[in-house]
Amino acid sequence: MIKLLKATLLVALCGLMACESSEPKVENKVDANGRLMEGVSVNYHGNGKVQNEVPVKEGRRYGEAKEYYESGTLAATIEYKDDVKNGWSRWYYPDGILYQEAQFTDNMKNGMEKKYHNTGELMAVLKWKNGEALPGLKEYQPDGREVKQPEIRAQLKGNQLEVRLSNGSSQVQFYEGLLGDDEFLDPAKHPVLETVDGVARLPWKGQPVHVIASRKSNLKNPQLLRYTHNP
Numbered sequence: 001m002i003k004l005l006k007a008t009l010l011v012a013l014c015g016l017m018a019c020e021s022s023e024p025k026v027e028n029k030v031d032a033n034g035r036l037m038e039g040v041s042v043n044y045h046g047n048g049k050v051q052n053e054v055p056v057k058e059g060r061r062y063g064e065a066k067e068y069y070e071s072g073t074l075a076a077t078i079e080y081k082d083d084v085k086n087g088w089s090r091w092y093y094p095d096g097i098l099y100q101e102a103q104f105t106d107n108m109k110n111g112m113e114k115k116y117h118n119t120g121e122l123m124a125v126l127k128w129k130n131g132e133a134l135p136g137l138k139e140y141q142p143d144g145r146e147v148k149q150p151e152i153r154a155q156l157k158g159n160q161l162e163v164r165l166s167n168g169s170s171q172v173q174f175y176e177g178l179l180g181d182d183e184f185l186d187p188a189k190h191p192v193l194e195t196v197d198g199v200a201r202l203p204w205k206g207q208p209v210h211v212i213a214s215r216k217s218n219l220k221n222p223q224l225l226r227y228t229h230n231p
Contacts, residue, residue, distance in 0.1 A: 027039065028040065031059070035059060036056050036059070037056065037058065037059045038056060038057060038058070039055075039056055040053055040054065040055050040056065041053070041054040041055075041056055042054075045068075045070045046070075047070055049068065049070060049071075049072045050068050050072070051067070051068060052065065052066060052067045052068065053065065053066045054080075055080075060080075060082055060083035061080035061083045061084075062080055062081060062082065062083075063079070063080060064077055064078070064079055064080075065077070065078045065079075065080055066078075069094050071094065073092070073094060073095070073096055074092055074096065075091065075092055075094075076089065076090060076091045076092065077089070077090050078090075079104070084106050084107040085104035085106075085107045086104060086105060086106065087103070087104065088101060088102070088103055088104075089101070089102055089104055093118050095118075097116065097118055097119075097120050098116050098120070099115065099116055099118075100113070100114070100115045100116070101113070101114050102114075102128070103128075108128075108130055108131030109128035109131055110128055110129060110130065110131075111127070111128060112125070112126075112127060112128075113125070113126040113127070113128060114126075115219075115221075117142045119142055121140065121142050121143075121144060122140050122144075123139065123140060123219065124137065124138065124139045124140070124217075124219060124221050125137070125138040125139075126221060126222070129182065129183075129184050130184070132184030132185065133184065133185075133222040133223070133224060134181070134182060134183070134184055134224070135179060135181060135183075135224045135225075135226060136181065137149070137217065137221055137222070137223045137224075139217060139219055139221065147217075147218075147219075149217070149223070149225070150165040150166045150167040150169065150225070151165070151166045151225065151227070152164075152165060152166075152211055152213050152225050152226070152227035153165070153166050154209075154211070154227065154229045156204055159203060159204055159205075160201045160202065160203060160204055161201065161202055161203075161204045161209055161229060162199055162200070162201050163193075163199070163200050163201075163202075163211050163213075163227065163229075164198050164199045164200075165198060165213060165215070165225075168198065169198055169215070170197045170198035171198070171215060171216065172195065172198055172213050172214070172215040173192065173193075173195050173213070173214045173215070174192075174193040174195050174200035174211055174212065174213055174214075175187070175190040175191065175192055175193060175211070175212040175213075175214065176190060176191050176193055176202060176209070176210065176211060176212070177189060177190035177191065177210055177212060178210045178226075179210075179212050179224060179226050184224075185212060185214055185224060190212055193211075206231050207231065208228055208229065208230050208231070209228070209229045210226070210227070210228050211226070211227045211228075211229070212224060212225070212226055212227075213225040213226075213227070
């Protein structure tokens with residue numbers, strides 16, 4: 001009975017090995033110059049652990065590439081098509097918690113971007129178009145409360161309108177013009193206003209004036225603020 005059991009296990013083991021060996025193996029293919037054309041490019045940290053894995057098709061990055069910390073934990077995943085970023089890219093804290101995710105088209109941010117605190121709670125929501133930030137930044141504290149953002153304030157002094165941020169910050173650049181929800185700042189359409197110590201001045205002619213402020217938030221995110229001064 002024991003001999004029969006051993007024989008049965010041996011046959012099963014051989015069958016399993018045969019099945020594994022029959023699976024096609026993916027081998028890297030290189031050209032005459034040693035350039036990888038098909039397969040997966042793998043690089044290593046100094047400690048011998050994998051640094052990144054990049055799928056290659058027809059000599060170009062194609063598919064989901066992965067990057068790793070020296071500890072071996074996942075640092076990022078990046079979707080490529082025809083050697084440029086297309087699709088979602090995601091970055092992680094060293095402990096594996098998602099830090100940032102963004103949509104890319106032809107190497108430029110397009111669509112939604114989200115950032116997270118190291119607790120996993122949502123930190124910020126941004127919108128992008130052709131690599132340029134759009135209005136509508138939202139930021140949140142670790143407890144979920146929305147961060148109060150500054151506003152543009154205006155004060156009429158004689159025949160000039162002075163504009164500044166409500167928080168008094170000097171780290172801002174003002175522009176003149178309207179800016180739609182799906183429109184990014186374009187200096188060709190939105191003339192830059194001379195801004196000194198966080199204050200810009202423009203002539204007041206009794207007609208509506210449209211102003212845009214460009215700044216970095218306290219969480220280092222690009223932000224566009226809009227204001228219209230009516231007579």
